[in-house]
Amino acid sequence: MNNKDLMLQHPLAKYLRQERMPHIWCEGCGNGILLNSFLEALDELQLDLDNIVVISGIGCIGRAAGYVNVDSFHTTHGRAIPFATGVKLANPQLKVVVISGDGDLFAIGGNHFIHAARRNVDIKVICANNFNYGMTGGQYGPTTPLEAWTTTTPYGNIEHPFNLVHLAAASGAVYAARWTTLQVRRLKASIKKALQKEGFSLIEVISPCPEIYDRYNKLGTAVEVMKWFKLVSEVHKAYDPAKAVITKNRIIIGEFVDIEKPSYGRLLREMTAQVKEDLEGENTK
Amino acid sequence: MEITQEQKAFALNGDEAIALAIKQSDVDVVAAYPITPQTIIVEKFSEYVADGEVDTEFVCTESEHSALTACLAASATGVRTFTASASAGLALMHEILYVTAGCRAPVVMAVTNRALSAPINIHCDHSDSMVERDSSWIQIYVENSQEAYDSIIQAFRVAEHPDVLLPVMVCLDAFFLSHTLENVQVLPDETVQKFVGERSIPLVTGHEGKNVPFKLDPANPLTIGPLDLYDYYFEHKRQQEEAMQMAASTIVQVHDEYGQLSGRRYGNGLVDAYRLEDADIATVCVGSTAGTTKSVVDTLRAKGVKAGLLRLRTFRPLPIAEIRNSLETVEAVAVMDRSNSFGGNGGPIYHEIRHALFDAQARPHVVNYIYGLGGRDMPQSIIRNIYTDLQEIRETGQVNSYVQFAGVRE
Numbered sequence: 001m002n003n004k005d006l007m008l009q010h011p012l013a014k015y016l017r018q019e020r021m022p023h024i025w026c027e028g029c030g031n032g033i034l035l036n037s038f039l040e041a042l043d044e045l046q047l048d049l050d051n052i053v054v055i056s057g058i059g060c061i062g063r064a065a066g067y068v069n070v071d072s073f074h075t076t077h078g079r080a081i082p083f084a085t086g087v088k089l090a091n092p093q094l095k096v097v098v099i100s101g102d103g104d105l106f107a108i109g110g111n112h113f114i115h116a117a118r119r120n121v122d123i124k125v126i127c128a129n130n131f132n133y134g135m136t137g138g139q140y141g142p143t144t145p146l147e148a149w150t151t152t153t154p155y156g157n158i159e160h161p162f163n164l165v166h167l168a169a170a171s172g173a174v175y176a177a178r179w180t181t182l183q184v185r186r187l188k189a190s191i192k193k194a195l196q197k198e199g200f201s202l203i204e205v206i207s208p209c210p211e212i213y214d215r216y217n218k219l220g221t222a223v224e225v226m227k228w229f230k231l232v233s234e235v236h237k238a239y240d241p242a243k244a245v246i247t248k249n250r251i252i253i254g255e256f257v258d259i260e261k262p263s264y265g266r267l268l269r270e271m272t273a274q275v276k277e278d279l280e281g282e283n284t285k
Numbered sequence: 286m287e288i289t290q291e292q293k294a295f296a297l298n299g300d301e302a303i304a305l306a307i308k309q310s311d312v313d314v315v316a317a318y319p320i321t322p323q324t325i326i327v328e329k330f331s332e333y334v335a336d337g338e339v340d341t342e343f344v345c346t347e348s349e350h351s352a353l354t355a356c357l358a359a360s361a362t363g364v365r366t367f368t369a370s371a372s373a374g375l376a377l378m379h380e381i382l383y384v385t386a387g388c389r390a391p392v393v394m395a396v397t398n399r400a401l402s403a404p405i406n407i408h409c410d411h412s413d414s415m416v417e418r419d420s421s422w423i424q425i426y427v428e429n430s431q432e433a434y435d436s437i438i439q440a441f442r443v444a445e446h447p448d449v450l451l452p453v454m455v456c457l458d459a460f461f462l463s464h465t466l467e468n469v470q471v472l473p474d475e476t477v478q479k480f481v482g483e484r485s486i487p488l489v490t491g492h493e494g495k496n497v498p499f500k501l502d503p504a505n506p507l508t509i510g511p512l513d514l515y516d517y518y519f520e521h522k523r524q525q526e527e528a529m530q531m532a533a534s535t536i537v538q539v540h541d542e543y544g545q546l547s548g549r550r551y552g553n554g555l556v557d558a559y560r561l562e563d564a565d566i567a568t569v570c571v572g573s574t575a576g577t578t579k580s581v582v583d584t585l586r587a588k589g590v591k592a593g594l595l596r597l598r599t600f601r602p603l604p605i606a607e608i609r610n611s612l613e614t615v616e617a618v619a620v621m622d623r624s625n626s627f628g629g630n631g632g633p634i635y636h637e638i639r640h641a642l643f644d645a646q647a648r649p650h651v652v653n654y655i656y657g658l659g660g661r662d663m664p665q666s667i668i669r670n671i672y673t674d675l676q677e678i679r680e681t682g683q684v685n686s687y688v689q690f691a692g693v694r695e
Contacts, residue, residue: 048641058373058405076373076402077320107347108377134389137328140345151328152345154335244574 004042015039016257017069024063030181030207031061034128037205038099039068041191046117053096055084057104060135061207064099069194078109084123092265092275094194095124102129103141106162110142111220117171121262124194124201127266128210137213145246149216153181165256174199176241176257180229182207183253183270190255199263204252290546293471299430299462300325303369303395303455306437308333309477313364313563316344316355320374320628321407322463323397327369329586331480338345349374353381353392360390361509363486363500368392371459372399375413379420385452386421387497388510391484392452394422395437398572398623399459408660409459411572412624415600415633421525423453423532424601426571428557431468438477442539447487448531450499458573460660480546489610500522505536516544533602535571538582555604557596557639558611560586567612569638570621571597574663578621581668590671597634617650617678618642619671621691623657631655631688642663650678667692 007050010016016039025031042052050071056065058077065072075083078100086097098105105113116123130149133139140150140157141215167242168176175194179187187205194201208214208225219225241256246278287610297305303326307315334343342359346352349370356366362690370378375396375399396414400406404578414424423443427433433455440453457463472480489507491497523681540554551557555679558580561567568578575596585592589624595611597604612618620639622632629636642648653672657663671691678684 074403075403076405077377108349110347125575133319136321136324139324139328140317142347152343154332 011042012036012039015042015069016067020067023067026211028208028225029060030130030205030209030211031064031128033098033181033184034061034126034187034205034207035064035067037188038097038126038191040188040272041195044188045192045195047095047195051085051094053087053094054100055080055087055096057109058135059101059104059133060100060130060165061099077106078112080104081109081123081125083111088121088123092122092269096122096229097195098123098125100125100127101134102127102131102143102164103133106142106164106167112165114167114171117173117202118272119264120172120174120199120261122198122265124191124203126191126203126205127175128205128207128212129164130207131214132209132210134212138216148213149202150213151216163241163245163246164202165240165244168202169241169257172200172261173257174201174259174261175201175255176204177202177255178206178244178253179205179252180233180251181208182226182229182233183235186235193258193284198266199261206246206253237267252255290472290476292472292547294441294468296466296468296606297430297434298325298396298464298466298617299433299457300464301329302430302434303457303472304329304333307367308339309472309474310367310441310481311365311478312339312341312367314342314344314356314366315368316346316352316366317368318346318349318352318370318374320349320371322379322459323369323371323374323395324401325512326395342524349377349660350381351384353378353394353496356392356395357381357388357390359383360392361501361560362389363502364390364517365445365484366390367394369395369397371397372401373409375417376401379417379677382420382452383420386591387521389450389525389528390452391441393437393440393444393453393591394432394454396456397459397463398456399437401484403509404648406659407459409461410623411456412658414454416452417582418633421529422458422601423451423529423536423599424597425453425596426456428551428573428575429464429548429631430462430465430672431469432458432551433462434469434471435543435547437553438472438481439539440535441481441604443532443535443622444552445484446531446535447485447579449528449535450487451525451528451532454648456572461573464465470547470549476546480543493690507553517574529602533599533604536599537667550599552596553607555597555599555602556607556611559594559596561593561611561615563596564592564615566617566672566679567593567615568619568621568668568675569595569596569597569634570623571600571634572623574621574623574659574668577663578666578668581665581672585631585669586674590672590676598632600637603637607640608638609645612642612645614648615649616647617675618652619675620653622653622655623673625655625658635688650684652678652684653688654691655688658693661692663692672678
């Protein structure tokens with residue numbers, strides 16, 4: 001037995017492309033927790049990895065597509081959802097997961113989000129929400145809380161942020177949940193649930209950004225941010241997503257939407273089959 | 286040459302130099318969206334806004350498409366506007382680039398030249414702006430951060446000139462210029478303000494038959510950009526071509542006026558001919574590679590090789606006469622393209638240089654080297670090899686391969 005055989009292998013190592021390590025994420029960043037929860041969900045469900053596709057857009061979390069050891073695609077900024085829509089419609093057998101950030105999914109790609117949810121395309125969107133554009137240096141974005149400090153809001157943000165779970169609910173998603181990176185077990189359970197559900201699902205993951213957003217807003221170290229999550233997170237069941245606030249003193253988390261509705265792909269296939277059948281019936285008359 | 290203004294040197298990278306030029310140019314509206322490696326320009330400028338150092342409306346949009354649309358709309362009301370982008374961001378603006386030029390809105394934009402996806406890459410090449418060469422935007426490519434600063438200031442004068450009224454993109458190489466510190470000579474604020482001046486608005490005949498200022502103004506109603514079919518669309522496009530021709534002389538004139546103020550000139554403003562007077566062999570390029578190439582030319586000249594360089598400062602308008610005149614004595618030309626026209630047998634600059642030289646009295650051999658895609662370095666050694674190839678072509682009169690890739694694993 002040589003030294004190599006004695007080395008411990010990370011239990012999730014087979015799900016990652018080791019040659020892409022080390023990753024680019026900052027110390028204390030929540031992206032690792034998010035990705036780990038996703039990989040654990042895959043592991044526990046024992047899904048056939050050949051049937052999983054991970055698609056990401058641009059931003060720090062966008063690198064996830066390059067790290068996971070499944071078929072994946074790193075799209076241009078904002079276009080993860082339309083790409084995922086194409087993949088799912090072309091091959092309905094695949095489980096299609098979008099892992100991307102708040103800026104990518106809700107600013108430049110916002111239109112795609114609402115329409116994919118409205119059509120109920122069977123894709124799972126896991127959104128790392130760190131309240132700003134971390135990768136480009138901390139500009140404010142569509143989820144930046146009011147009064148928050150970013151490089152482009154040096155006197156505080158005056159734009160109202162999106163409430164992502166409310167947006168998902170109003171747009172037609174069949175599943176919408178929000179967790180912080182502290183509730184890893186619930187987050188994993190949520191991902192597992194979404195992966196086994198038919199229809200458009202959003203899992204919002206409130207994630208620390210210790211080097212940029214958290215520092216500008218004097219939220220302290222990554223550990224202190226996790227303590228803050230612990231202090232202010234309120235877990236609810238079937239809470240009204242419209243009231244699911246994120247403030248300094250309260251972060252409402254939980255499952256907000258969990259309904260059943262046929263997906264766009266299913267309806268499309270059923271209609272195509274029906275039309276074909278009708279036409280064939282007419283032809284044989 | 287008399288330099289009329291005292292200047293101060295600041296250590297700035299290309300992005301910061303541009304932000305400073307914008308600060309001094311009395312810009313009314315800046316709308317932008319972050320993208321590496323352009324971000325510093327807008328980020329730095331947002332600090333000026335936040336600190337009250339400028340009187341500018343600063344708009345953070347949700348995409349580049351919206352950023353340019355906001356600038357176009359603001360520009361249509363008669364104010365001065367600026368934005369900046371790169372790569373995928375510029376590609377997303379594509380639709381509005383044409384609308385901006387077609388509305389004759391003199392928006393100025395900095396483009397930090399970055400490769401296009403896929404595969405995703407944040408480093409320098411010219412693919413992003415080269416594909417926009419037909420959009421009726423004036424394109425200026427700079428060699429260093431000093432020129433980036435100088436060119437932005439000149440760009441407003443050129444864009445807003447009543448004979449021109451076309452948008453301008455000032456293109457600088459990602460990271461090589463955008464993120465690299467350099468001593469930049471800076472003019473006093475008031476000197477730049479005076480040089481750039483107020484935006485002048487020409488009169489046009491409005492729909493009520495009156496002559497009104499060409500801007501959206503409730504006091505003098507006017508529609509900009511309405512449906513224009515086979516009745517007048519063609520004439521409007523013909524006017525854009527004329528404006529592009531007028532831009533050439535305007536660029537020269539503005540560049541010269543600025544040269545008197547600052548003591549800095551980049552050739553005649555359209556082309557920067559380096560040691561070409563009696564050259565036998567020459568390369569042609571745009572951007573920061575020109576700096577490295579000039580150094581190679583100096584080494585070759587010291588050895589008695591009559592080598593030269595033609596740097597295009599403007600790619601739109603294409604200075605055909607200047608290209609032909611500058612390369613008059615040259616027998617073998619290598620065009621260096623930091624982008625490729627896939628399947629087009631060579632890069633875009635190569636195509637156009639060959640086009641410009643087709644009617645030359647003594648048509649030289651013209652070959653092409655695609656280099657530096659995705660930020661691949663272009664060291665002196667590769668450039669020296671290109672000149673060696675040119676010497677061989679000149680001596681033998683034989684060209685083995687017209688289009689080659691320099692510095693790639695093959």
